[in-house]
Amino acid sequence: MDKISPLAETQAINLESNFQGKKRWLMTSAADNGFRQLTKILAILLLGLVITLLISMIYSSRLSISQFGFSFVFSSTWDPVKEVFGALPFIYGTLVSSLIALAFAVPISLGVAVFLTEQCPIKLRPVILTLVELLAAIPSVAYGLWGIFVLVPFMREVVNPVLGKTLGFLPLFQGPAYGIGLLTSGLILAVMIVPITTAISVSSLTAVDPTQREAALALGATRWEATQIMLLNARSGILGGVILGLGRALGETMAVTMVIGNRPEIAASLLAPAYTMASVIANEFAEATYDLYLHALIEIGVLLFILTFIVQGLAQLLIRQITKGTKSNA
């Protein structure tokens, strides 16, 4: 009856925090809100940055846009002396060199991806994958340097003559063998995008339920037939990776600039010198002595931005699909 409950005693202890003033406020949820708003503002800053980019570039190419309008995209005359500008040679060069890159990179990176997921001993896989990804770490200008002094002479002395002899009847492979040009650029780009397409293909393949492979084998399929089922399952991720690689190739500047030949003309031959959107900007920006010239170059930049924007957007859509799939499997 006279027992003092231990609870009653503890209730007497002061539960007030020792923090005073500003420190006290920092412990409240008001501070949390402030923090939240701060991060939100910085996130919106990023949003604003991209919008500003587009607006600013369009503004800085207004002279060229107003003077040439839509014909800028379709005109193939690029004459700074006569003050006539058209972007077609560069669009052509960019697209063709990137497509050549894809034509070489896709089969090779699929081959590597299948090797890594089906044949390679498990312990060796991260090693080889790391090595392949090192190709992505090498700076573009290093590729360019290697291109100028190693690949170009090789193309000029070895590959181009062989192509001329065997496939020279095709207009694709005619013309003098300088060693530079669309084909060479395409090859260097291929090497540069192999790591991306391989890495994404590998992760798409490993995300596939392995029971699919077993089910195929259980029906009497050979290893390759079972692999085809795995590739079928992984197709959207792989496609996303390929498109991502395409986006990278489209915007690649330095390596291409150093081996493309810098000639703003559309030629039928892959061995002829050419020009890409990124290269012309890199080469002639500092020499643009008058405003229209500069604005024309910036307009090419806008076109390049739009092109890569569309391609990257497509790639992201496809890749998001597979990552959603793996999250629900996990």
Next chain:
Amino acid sequence: MRKFIDKLVFGLCSLSTVLVLGILFLILIYILLNGITSVNLDFFTQLPKPVGEEGGGMANAILGSAIMVVIATIISVPVSLAAAIYLAEFGRGKIAVITRFMVDVLAGVPSIVIGIFIYTIVVLPMQRFSAIAGALALAMIMVPTLVRATEEAIRLVPQTVKEAGLALGAPYWRVIIEIVLVSAHKAIISGILLAIARVAGETAPLLFTALGNRFFVKVLDRPIASLPVQIYTYAVSPYDDWHRQAWAATFLLVMFVLLINLSVRYVTRNKSS
């Protein structure tokens, strides 16, 4: 017949792998052989000599690159951290979706376009090329990589760790900074290092922001030399001696970049279980 196709296909796959690895080694060996002989003390300490004269080094370019990369890191890291925290912890609504989309867009923008952008909003108003313009261009390239890496690092911290912090009465902002970021620090630092490695080799965005310089630069509002731009300039020149120096500089740059990449991978390799 089916067996033959089976063997053929897997043979081709092995061949592709050998091809890719072979190209990697080919490139690295050329850089090694051509560059290592020219990397000497002069290279690190001397300024470029005038056109036509042999010798000289790239001391100013090395310093210039270092300065711009450091400034770019200082600018981009806080912004990226904040954005990543927002996206990982708070972002549920439309703003988060749009921001994430914009980060992806920014990640895909060619670096030369970023160079143009900085030219239009920094170089033109300032009426001059400058180190700060170069640094800003590099920072803009770093941001998407950093935001993605950091967001993923934060998401990997288990919910229970956060809840334990909150249950002790810590306000959310403290939980994030002191507990979540600290738990994820390894991954975040790896992300920062990889972004630095990437941006140290960028040439295009510097071409018309920082331009280039043959001397040491002590202020931030003047053009400044950088290693990648110097390599490019020397490589496309007609002088053999400049070519030699370009290889040396490439060797240095590639060593730096590969070293960072390999050590980051090595340090983080045990994390995935």
Next chain:
Amino acid sequence: MEKNILKEANEVDNKTATKIEIEASSFNFFYGAKQALYNINIKIPEKSITAFIGPSGCGKSTLLRSINRMNDIVIGSRVEGKMLLNEQDIYAKSVDVVALRRRVGMVFQKSTPFPKSIFENVAYGVKINGLAKSRKHLQEIVEQALKQGALWDEVKDRLNDSAMALSGGQQQRLCIARTLAVMPEVILMDEPCSALDPIATEKIEQLIAELREKYTVIIVTHNMQQATRVSDYTGFFLLGKLIEFDETEKIFTRPKEKKTEDYITGRFG
């Protein structure tokens, strides 16, 4: 007395008349250094349904997967002893694994439809093994397989729809039809109903019961009631060893081994 002798004589006759489809003889299995199966000796009669039961990790799935050499894809797996299919050792060097797997089909725990149409799923095994002589022949095979798999009525109007749109139970019956389409001699099932609801389970159990007329079926199951419902013979496994193998009725009412009895009565699980 006379009746008993006659009955016993009949039973003996039945036993010698039954052909053995699968026989394991001193069969040992290793995953690298770890041994998973110890000296298994078992004779599985043809055109019957055999259940493998036992607690988790007892080796029943490992033995099952050894019968179509699915374990070959596990690195470091090793086999000692013999596994005979129709008196041929399937682990002999001259055996073509790919051809073996056509004769011994497998249905997995989780249904695994390929990302193709319903028709293409069932046709897959037929196509790669070159079993159909013409397009029409292929269609007949697919229809028959789907009928045998008790799925035809439900999908006959939408054969070109994606198989992924079917329910879990339908997908599993599709996988069974897919296996039946290549006309195997043996069908292995690794807990085929464990991911399904009771109604789907019942349908599949009915299907399995009908399969015994044409096929030798071995089913691994955790569910002892399922074993009693469906199988003719049962093998009880524990820690990699075959403890007892006999007619299902005998195992569940008068088991010879104490360990079998303990498991069946739930003393351990």
